[in-house]
Amino acid sequence: MSRASDALYRPRRGLRRALGAGFAGLCLAATLSGVVVLVVLLGAVLVKALALPPNPPWFAVGEQLRELAAFLSRIASSTNSPNPELAGFKAGIIGSLWLLLLVALIAIPVGVGAGLYLEEYAPAGRLRRAIQTNIANLAGVPSIVYGILGLVVFSRAFGFQALALGKMLWAGALTLSLLVLPIVVIATQEALRAVPPSLRQAALALGATRWQVIRDHVLPSALPGILTGTILALSRAIGETAPLLMVGAANSILFPPSGPSDYYTALPVEIYNFATLPREEFRSVAAGGILILLGILLSMNAVAIFLRTPTGQRAASRAIAQLGRLGWSGRRAGRSRTGLASAVVVPGPGASGPDSEVAQPTDQGGAES
Amino acid sequence: MSLDQQPIVSRNPSPAAPPAPGADAVLVARDLSVWYGSTQALRGVSIAIPRNRITALIGPSGCGKSTLLRCFNRMNDLIPGFRMEGQLGFDGDPVAGPEVDPVTLRRRVGMVFQKPNPFPKTVYHNVAWGARINGYTGDLDELVERSLRRAALWDEVKDKLNRSGLDLSGGQQQRLCIARTLAVEPEVILMDEPCSALDPISTARVEDLMEDLKAEYTIVIVTHNMQQARRVSDMTACLMLDEARGNGHRPGVLAEFSPTDVLFTTPKDPRTEAYITGRIG
Numbered sequence: 001m002s003r004a005s006d007a008l009y010r011p012r013r014g015l016r017r018a019l020g021a022g023f024a025g026l027c028l029a030a031t032l033s034g035v036v037v038l039v040v041l042l043g044a045v046l047v048k049a050l051a052l053p054p055n056p057p058w059f060a061v062g063e064q065l066r067e068l069a070a071f072l073s074r075i076a077s078s079t080n081s082p083n084p085e086l087a088g089f090k091a092g093i094i095g096s097l098w099l100l101l102l103v104a105l106i107a108i109p110v111g112v113g114a115g116l117y118l119e120e121y122a123p124a125g126r127l128r129r130a131i132q133t134n135i136a137n138l139a140g141v142p143s144i145v146y147g148i149l150g151l152v153v154f155s156r157a158f159g160f161q162a163l164a165l166g167k168m169l170w171a172g173a174l175t176l177s178l179l180v181l182p183i184v185v186i187a188t189q190e191a192l193r194a195v196p197p198s199l200r201q202a203a204l205a206l207g208a209t210r211w212q213v214i215r216d217h218v219l220p221s222a223l224p225g226i227l228t229g230t231i232l233a234l235s236r237a238i239g240e241t242a243p244l245l246m247v248g249a250a251n252s253i254l255f256p257p258s259g260p261s262d263y264y265t266a267l268p269v270e271i272y273n274f275a276t277l278p279r280e281e282f283r284s285v286a287a288g289g290i291l292i293l294l295g296i297l298l299s300m301n302a303v304a305i306f307l308r309t310p311t312g313q314r315a316a317s318r319a320i321a322q323l324g325r326l327g328w329s330g331r332r333a334g335r336s337r338t339g340l341a342s343a344v345v346v347p348g349p350g351a352s353g354p355d356s357e358v359a360q361p362t363d364q365g366g367a368e369s
Numbered sequence: 370m371s372l373d374q375q376p377i378v379s380r381n382p383s384p385a386a387p388p389a390p391g392a393d394a395v396l397v398a399r400d401l402s403v404w405y406g407s408t409q410a411l412r413g414v415s416i417a418i419p420r421n422r423i424t425a426l427i428g429p430s431g432c433g434k435s436t437l438l439r440c441f442n443r444m445n446d447l448i449p450g451f452r453m454e455g456q457l458g459f460d461g462d463p464v465a466g467p468e469v470d471p472v473t474l475r476r477r478v479g480m481v482f483q484k485p486n487p488f489p490k491t492v493y494h495n496v497a498w499g500a501r502i503n504g505y506t507g508d509l510d511e512l513v514e515r516s517l518r519r520a521a522l523w524d525e526v527k528d529k530l531n532r533s534g535l536d537l538s539g540g541q542q543q544r545l546c547i548a549r550t551l552a553v554e555p556e557v558i559l560m561d562e563p564c565s566a567l568d569p570i571s572t573a574r575v576e577d578l579m580e581d582l583k584a585e586y587t588i589v590i591v592t593h594n595m596q597q598a599r600r601v602s603d604m605t606a607c608l609m610l611d612e613a614r615g616n617g618h619r620p621g622v623l624a625e626f627s628p629t630d631v632l633f634t635t636p637k638d639p640r641t642e643a644y645i646t647g648r649i650g
Contacts, residue, residue: 124449198486202546205444206499206553207476216498217488317489 042294048287051280075288080252080270084281089289092270094256095169095249096238096296099266102173103180103237108230111181115188115226120214139182147246150175155247167248169257169264175247176240180233187229191222224313231304235297241268267293395420395557395587396441396478401455402620403436405448409620410436412611414455416626418557418604423579423588425598425629428608429644433621434591437608438559440464441589442478443471460556476503479555483562485542487534487549492517492526495534495545499553512552520548521578540571547578558582560590564597576601595645598629605629607641 049071056063078088114135122128154171157163165171195218203213249269257264267289274286306312394417403411411433418424426434436445441464445451457464464474476499487495496513505512513530517523522544526537534545543563550558560579564572579588579601592598598605609624625638636642 196486198482198484199488201444201447201482202486202488202549203498204447205442205475205480205482206502206549207472207474208499208502209472212502216502221489 045287045290045294048283049291051284051287071284071288072291075285076292079254079256084279084285087274087282087285089267089270089292091253091256092265092267092289093292095253095264096267098169098257098260098264099173099176100234100238102169102260103176104230104234106173106177107180107184107233107237110177111184111230111233112188112226114181115185115192116214116219118185119189119192120210120218135182135185139186142242143179143240144242144246146175146179147243149178150243150247167250167263169260169262171247172244172249172264172266173260175243176237179240179243180237183233183236184230187233188222188226191225191229192218194225195221220317224307224316227316228304228307231300231307235300235304238266238300239268239293239297241266241272244269245272267296393420394418395460396589397456397458398437398440399456399458401437401440401453401457403433403440403445403454404450404452406450408618412620412622414608414621414623416606416623418587418589420587421583421585422603423583423590423601424604424606425602426589426591426606426608427593427595427598427644428621428624429610430593431619431621432608432610434608435561436621438561438589438591439480441557441559442475442480443469444475444480446471476553477555478557478559479550479553481543481546481550481558481560481563484566485539485546487537487542487545489533489535491531492534492537492545493530496548496552499549503553516548516552517545519551519582520544521574521581522548538571540567540574543567543571543575544578547575551582555586557587557589560588562591562593565593572597595633599633602629605632607632607636607638607644609638609640609644 046068050064050068052071056067058064075088076093077090078086079090081087118128118132118135122131150171152158154165154174155167157165165174199217199221200213203217204210208216244266248263250263250265252273253263253265271286271289271293274282274289307316396418397416399415401411401414402409414433414437416437426437428434439445440453440457441459443464445453453465459474459478463469488498490498493513496516497509500509500512514523514527517526522541525541526545529536534542537545543566547558547563564575567575576597579590582588590598590602604626605628606626607624608621610619611622612619624644625632625636625641627637632641633645636645
């Protein structure tokens, strides 16, 4: 059966379907290009890392893996040397871990604090918009610019010798902190914005102050998002080379830094240095360093991805609740001892959920007093 | 002039706000106008809400029922661009103004929201949190049990106090929110369409609960459901959209405020009559 108006339509179903399939294919190709590049990169680096003799045939997987493991543990435990057989990244790995620790200690409190202020406290208006735009722009500034800034501000302290940090680890850590700060601020703001308004309203309607709402509801809800963004920012920091070259990460250091005031180097800087050396054997060493760096980065990203899953979010909020409870139950020790608590304490082996929040304060209170 | 020495109800027998027999006013609005940015949401509302009664606010969408409700606990302060004129009183004290601390006010004027919004915490902590942050020094466990009992929820949750509040059913969640509000011992409970997300059985339970709470609390409820207003409330205020102003916005005005049986049987205002008989709105 057809109607008269059908004559006005030219469906061309075959063409429309083909166009759809073609577009999906293009998108798939775009997706795969990233994966292909990563696989090729890893393969090339592996081949380079295993170029040193003895060279077992490629199909002897077990032997290859054993060789790789021995090679990686050798370069991870030895410091720089003019002999490629002895050269390694111990100084760079320890330097990078120091940087990671210091950047985390500096950038997380400052960045989360700034994000909290902008999102929760700052009055809406032109000033806030201006700051907001500037932070977004700062996130896009090339890292070498931060290197020059760090050189002037931290390493040389505008020429005040007494304050200059020179080639200390501090200078690198402060520079990298500045570099990742905008990322932490933006991640924090986005996580705070995702907290449902109904949660804040419910808390405020009970007569809570803004600080109480933030402490007990907003921050715990936003925490997984904040942690994810922060970890991604830290993994950017640990991979940076250019700004560290500006603020004095050394070419070759024989002893790993033992504190933030020591001279230092970082893993990517050492990789760069080895890769520029003329002898072919150093290429293998550089490739091994890349594998170590990629291992660190991928495991950090894995943690970030885990925190984004529901399981990870629950784990994070539980950890935070645990921390909060330690402080609270200490103050309330012994107060909620009677009546209900004793009736509620762990209803039975089957019924006790993962978060038996009711039972715990009493238990801890009893243990402390 | 301060609001505290006025016998507001007797001295101000405005036709829009007649005193309820045998009850003094606990919440008072006088000539209240509200703007969000340049949009006027309420114009010249005067109302005196009697103590220990259930007062229903009804009216078509956008007539400012929720806005009026949220004025009483200053929740509108959170909305950018909010501005009000006129006077608001609670127990003879002013509600608005820089000298009034909204944190103190909100403890005494509790609120239950349209969508159940328990905290993502255990049932116990949902109820205990408000009391704790307000510095409650009594026995928290006893308070939690008492509040849950008053919210007619204790028997259903007494074995799952350490389960998440979000694991409860929608109706239970709403009663948990009521218990949470009761735990800080307010004098007034504002309810913003508390049953609109609930099924009829849960709705009936909440309505029974309101009837029980009336002896101790003053309840103001916004509802779109005129049967519900008729069933539960003692007084009903019907808000209406004013005729259009120059810019096309229509602020809400109070059309009529009467005892519920009077308003629904012999409405004085023709707009109220049109609304409750279903001809507009």
